[in-house]
Amino acid sequence: AVTVPAEDEAWPLAAFGQVADRVIFMAYDQHWEGGTPGPIAAQDWFVTQVEAALRVIPRDKLVVALGSYAYDWHGDDTDALSIEEAWLAAHDSQAPITFDPGSGNPTFAYEEDGQHHAIWMMDAATSWNQLRALKKLGIDDVALWRLGSEDPGFWADLTAFRTGGTPDLRHIASLLNTDVSGTGEILRITATPTDGQRVLTADADGIVRDERYVTLPTPYVVQRTxxxxxxxxxxxxxxxxxxxxxxxxxxxxxxxxxxxxxxxxxxxxxxxxxxxxxxxxxxxxxxxxxxxxxxxxxxxxxxxxxxxxxxxxxxxxxxxxxxxxxxxxxxxxxxxxxxxxxxxxxxxxxxxxxxxxxxxxxxxxxxxxxxxxxxxxxxxxxxxxxxxxxxxxxxxxxxxxxxxxxxxxxxxxxxxxxxxxxxxxxxxxxxxxxxxxxxxxPDHDLWAVRTDVAVFVALAAITATVSWLFYLAISLGIARAVMMAGLAWIQA
CATH class of the missing domain: 3.20.20.370 (Glycoside hydrolase/deacetylase)
Structure with a gap:
């Protein structure tokens, strides 16, 4: 099996299709780390690239790899984020996430320390639209980039793709990540996880046309001092x-x-x-x-x-x-x-x-x-x-x-x-x-503490007594074994 990127002429798809048992076609990174901000895999771009691959790679060899992650373009740098990290950035910056109808990729932006952040991501709504397109193209084999970075709703997408029906993506379980802030090693948990909710609008073909995050999931928040x-x-x-x-x-x-x-x-x-x-x-x-x-x-x-x-x-x-x-x-x-x-x-x-x-x-x-x-x-x-x-x-x-x-x-x-x-x-x-x-x-607890003193002293005495009883039993056992060996030698 070989992995090949989409929209890269340096990779001859037909040649790989002839010699490989499986060609894992990475249908993402339309806009990539180090490039300009934009959709990571717009729906029309995704379909065009898969159709091009299908023309030169036998269908039974083609595995289409879907992305479920985000990119944060800021200044001259780009950071790859998990979907959960992107949600957390949106929550902390209070930036609303909008579903770009032209690409089917959600996006948001915010300013921090004088620097503009433009974030695009492929969440479960994006993945579902891609899976619907693959179903119409007769492609059943998919892969995921990358495990651990995905929208948890991807697994509902995959189940519906395999068994039929429509995934329920409205509820978003609380995040597994932890939002740690401050400096130091004395810790205080200032917030516990909360679940999120989103509303999706689909057309008659089941394609998601709009997505609105009502509430974003939040993780544990740990303050360091x-x-x-x-x-x-x-x-x-x-x-x-x-x-x-x-x-x-x-x-x-x-x-x-x-x-x-x-x-x-x-x-x-x-x-x-x-x-x-x-x-x-x-x-x-x-x-x-x-x-x-x-x-x-x-x-x-x-x-x-x-x-x-x-x-x-x-x-x-x-x-x-x-x-x-x-x-x-x-x-x-x-x-x-x-x-x-x-x-x-x-x-x-x-x-x-x-x-x-x-x-x-x-x-x-x-x-x-x-x-x-x-x-x-x-x-x-x-x-x-x-x-x-x-x-x-x-x-x-x-x-x-x-x-x-x-x-x-x-x-x-x-x-x-x-x-x-x-x-x-x-x-x-x-x-x-x-x-x-x-x-x-406290004075009002002294009577209980005095009782506890007696209890713990008794426990300590019992523990010591039991320990010595074990030593005594072991010693007697060894002595018995030695005595029996001596008597057996004498008898022999």
Missing amino acids: GGANPKLLALTFDDGPDATWTPRILDVLERAHVPGTFFVIGSNALQHPALLNRIIAGGGEIGNHSYTHPNMATLGPNETMLELNATQRLVQAYTGREMRLFRAPYFGDAEPTTADELGPALAAQQAGYTVVGLHVDPNDWQRPGADSIYQQVIDQVHAGTAENSANIILLHDGGGDRSETVAALPRIIATLRAEGYRFVPASGLIGVTPAQAMPPV
């Missing part, structure tokens, strides 16, 4: 506390007089109340990292809240303070872009938490070596920009052997401090004091 001062850094530690490694990390931080932000797992903190209080006493702060470290994208709302609330109550019981910071397990970066990443963040935000992301990640959990951890942190901090801040550093104090992290940490602090960087708790990046990030438990 905390990146105003590139010289402020926050050291954050996930997956603790750990009886071995958390104290060693705290030793380093205390000697350097540097605060840390520890995102704790409730089940790990259960038997370490002293470590939680030591973090706070040293000027650090504690954030919620769930109770059992699950992939919270797979949890239901009740399970998510149980994970958050159990850890919150444990920290309240042991320290007398509340947590206001949250980082989800497996949260890879500061810009969540999918619903499964945003769902836990939104649930935590609605419960009163501030979501903390990150941009500096040396992957110390993989144990690449202390030198590698050190160099990656330094390089990533230096690579920070106004658009992609590098204020929050992710390290780990639990979840395995963290000797390499402990070894790298003093060098990280010394090097960055010598370069004029200053270390603050994560909350300090947005001007919040540690006392505000971890306020005292």
